[in-house]
Amino acid sequence: MTTTVTIANQKGGVGKTTTVVNLAHALALMGKEILVIDLDPQGQAATFLGMEQSAGAFYLLSTCIDPAANPLMVLRQQTRSSGRERLYLIPGNPLTNMAQTMLNASNAPVSVIRRILLPFISNGKPDYVLIDTAPSVGGIQERAMWAADLLIVPTLPDSSSLEGVRYIVEVVTELKKKDWGGKLLGILPTQYEERTRESRASIDDLKKTFRGLVLPPISDRTILRDARSRGQTIFEYDSESQSAKEYMTLAELVRKETYRGR
Numbered sequence: 001m002t003t004t005v006t007i008a009n010q011k012g013g014v015g016k017t018t019t020v021v022n023l024a025h026a027l028a029l030m031g032k033e034i035l036v037i038d039l040d041p042q043g044q045a046a047t048f049l050g051m052e053q054s055a056g057a058f059y060l061l062s063t064c065i066d067p068a069a070n071p072l073m074v075l076r077q078q079t080r081s082s083g084r085e086r087l088y089l090i091p092g093n094p095l096t097n098m099a100q101t102m103l104n105a106s107n108a109p110v111s112v113i114r115r116i117l118l119p120f121i122s123n124g125k126p127d128y129v130l131i132d133t134a135p136s137v138g139g140i141q142e143r144a145m146w147a148a149d150l151l152i153v154p155t156l157p158d159s160s161s162l163e164g165v166r167y168i169v170e171v172v173t174e175l176k177k178k179d180w181g182g183k184l185l186g187i188l189p190t191q192y193e194e195r196t197r198e199s200r201a202s203i204d205d206l207k208k209t210f211r212g213l214v215l216p217p218i219s220d221r222t223i224l225r226d227a228r229s230r231g232q233t234i235f236e237y238d239s240e241s242q243s244a245k246e247y248m249t250l251a252e253l254v255r256k257e258t259y260r261g262r
Contacts, residue, residue, distance in 0.1 A: 002121045003258045004114075004129045005185075006148035011164035012135035015154045015190035017044045018224060019250075020132040022243075023152075025233040026251035028087040033126035035079065038092035039144055040134040046091040049082050050231025056080070057092035061099035061140075064116045065106050072119035084233075088126070100139040110178065113140075114147040128254075146175060150185040150257060152250075157189045157202035157217065162209070169210070184213060185257055188250070192217035215253065218246050 005023070007016045017040065024034045037060070038045035043053035056078035063074050078090045103112065117129060131148070133141045145151055153168050155161045165187055172184050187210055189203055206214045218224075219242055227237035234244045 001124050002117070002126060002129055003149045003254075004117060004121070004131065004147050004182075005150045005152065005254060006131040006133065006144045006182075007152050007154060008133045008141055008145055008168060009153050009155060009164055010135055010141070010167050011155070011161060014135075014156050014161065014164075015188075015218065016040070016135070017042075017048055017132055018228065019152065019154050019188060019190065019218070019247075020045055020130050021048045022224075022234050022247040023250055023254065024087055024128075024130050025084060025235050026248050027128055027254065028084060029235060029248075030251060030255065031086070032128055032255075033086045033088075034128050034130060035088045035090065035120070035126045036082075036130045036132065037090045038132045039096060039140050040092055040132050041094045041096040042134070043091060043093040043096070045089060045132050048228050048231065049084075049089060049233070051080065051082065051089065051091065053093040054080075054091045055093050055095045056090040058095035058099045060090060060116065061096070061113075062102055065102060065108055065112070071116045075116070075120065086126075092132075096134075096140070103143065104139055108143070110143055110146045110175075113143045117147060128258075142171065142175070145171065145182070146180055148182040150183055150254060152185050152188055152215070154188045154190045154218075155206070157192050157206070158198060159202060159205070162202075162205060165206070165210070183257075185254065186213045186215040188215045189217035191220035193220045216246065216249055218250075219243060 028034045046053045131144045133144045
């Protein structure tokens with residue numbers, strides 16, 4: 001079966017899209033077929049992959065609000081090759097905001113995105129769907145979280161970001177009360193600077209609060225920003241870098257959890 005991984009946090013600037021594109025490429029390099037769906041109206045997944053933004057996510061969501069629609073046909077129509085082996089993208093752009101308004105106006109259930117993905121999930125191809133979300137709760141993000149088999153919550157290692165993580169964990173608790181079938185894989189510290197006291201103290205605070213849910217951190221390195229600016233993943237820019245090793249470690253955790261869940 002296809003495994004859906006949603007990357008979410010209500011706070012912006014925490015490395016969600018960077019995590020999505022690099023985790024996706026890491027899994028593709030492991031031989032897995034990957035589809036990234038960009039549900040963030042900023043549409044940065046395409047930009048980070050050196051591609052043009054488009055309204056693929058809007059057409060996917062707006063069309064499939066209708067229960068009689070054929071989700072598999074729409075998924076195939078809106079899927080674009082990233083130019084990388086086994087890595088595909090349904091891009092987003094500002095029109096995704098309109099799709100969120102339409103979902104709310106039609107009282108679409110929290111399960112609507114999961115229903116849209118069912119044709120893929122039941123066929124087992126691609127191996128993984130990775131969903132990038134906007135930094136907000138209410139609308140698309142909650143529905144994307146419901147669609148997830150695994151949820152990853154990136155966060156900055158600073159005191160101001162702790163509340164955002166707590167809020168997402170509270171949303172997860174509410175989803176579980178509605179029989180959500182997914183799992184919080186963990187909280188991913190990003191832009192971590194081991195040399196600074198604040199980063200180390202924030203990691204300690206995260207571990208005290210969330211214990212084993214804290215994943216190995218992603219370091220704050222200029223190389224990740226350089227890769228983004230060139231429309232490349234870290235594996236294309238410098239596959240031997242520390243950042244590449246850290247994202248490959250995250251991909252291994254996702255892969256192991258996938259097999260454990262089966």
